[in-house]
Amino acid sequence: QQQVRQSPQSLTVWEGETAILNCSYEDSTFNYFPWYQQFPGEGPALLISISSVSDKKEDGRFTIFFNKREKKLSLHITDSQPGDSATYFCAASARDAGAKLTFGGGTRLTVRP
Amino acid sequence: AQTIHQWPVAEIKAVGSPLSLGCTIKGKSSPNLYWYWQATGGTLQQLFYSITVGQVESVVQLNLSASRPKDDQFILSTEKLLLSHSGFYLCAWSPGESSYEQYFGPGTRLTVL
Numbered sequence: 001q002q003q004v005r006q007s008p009q010s011l012t013v014w015e016g017e018t019a020i021l022n023c024s025y026e027d028s029t030f031n032y033f034p035w036y037q038q039f040p041g042e043g044p045a046l047l048i049s050i051s052s053v054s055d056k057k058e059d060g061r062f063t064i065f066f067n068k069r070e071k072k073l074s075l076h077i078t079d080s081q082p083g084d085s086a087t088y089f090c091a092a093s094a095r096d097a098g099a100k101l102t103f104g105g106g107t108r109l110t111v112r113p
Numbered sequence: 114a115q116t117i118h119q120w121p122v123a124e125i126k127a128v129g130s131p132l133s134l135g136c137t138i139k140g141k142s143s144p145n146l147y148w149y150w151q152a153t154g155g156t157l158q159q160l161f162y163s164i165t166v167g168q169v170e171s172v173v174q175l176n177l178s179a180s181r182p183k184d185d186q187f188i189l190s191t192e193k194l195l196l197s198h199s200g201f202y203l204c205a206w207s208p209g210e211s212s213y214e215q216y217f218g219p220g221t222r223l224t225v226l
Contacts, residue, residue: 036217
């Protein structure tokens with residue numbers, strides 16, 4: 001049972017465009033949602049995160065939009081650069097779930113110059 | 114600044130042989146520590162977590178075990194490797210007072226033949 005789902009599995013955009021990566025979840029107790037960026041052969045790096053009390057979180061070119069009612073999030077990457085080409089993982093955690101972090105299947109983003 | 118180191122960088126092992134992977138975190142006292150497994154092209158699966166020396170919680174049973182012999186060290190091991198153990202093993206840490214933000218190490222690539 002996949003509790004965190006991501007779409008699309010892969011996405012290609014041109015340099016300068018906005019990439020939109022989607023994430024949905026099932027467990028209503030999830031209240032913290034980090035996004036990770038992973039390059040091939042490396043460990044994931046924490047990119048940006050949001051808690052369920054907010055509906056938007058912005059950090060430079062990266063913005064998370066959160067819809068608690070629909071249990072959906074999206075990561076928007078504006079002015080996409082070839083260096084943004086990586087796999088992006090949405091994850092979720094519940095306050096009372098101890099240390100458990102549940103990851104989605106990931107979206108592989110390719111930015112063409 | 115905190116640094117996380119994993120060893121070895123890569124391993125090629127035979128089915129049925131033992132395994133020991135290590136992780137060290139420097140610059141942070143009493144961190145929460147985690148082990149993850151990632152299949153090639155796949156998502157991250159949390160295996161173990163530890164909030165203090167000598168205490169380890171199992172999240173998923175994969176014929177692996179973990180120990181925390183020191184505050185800054187986390188060990189993943191098994192006495193008999195299976196083909197299914199191949200993959201990318203990642204150690205992560207979080208500050209402890211908040212388990213939500215997890216930071217990953219560079220990983221160990223394991224190939225079981």
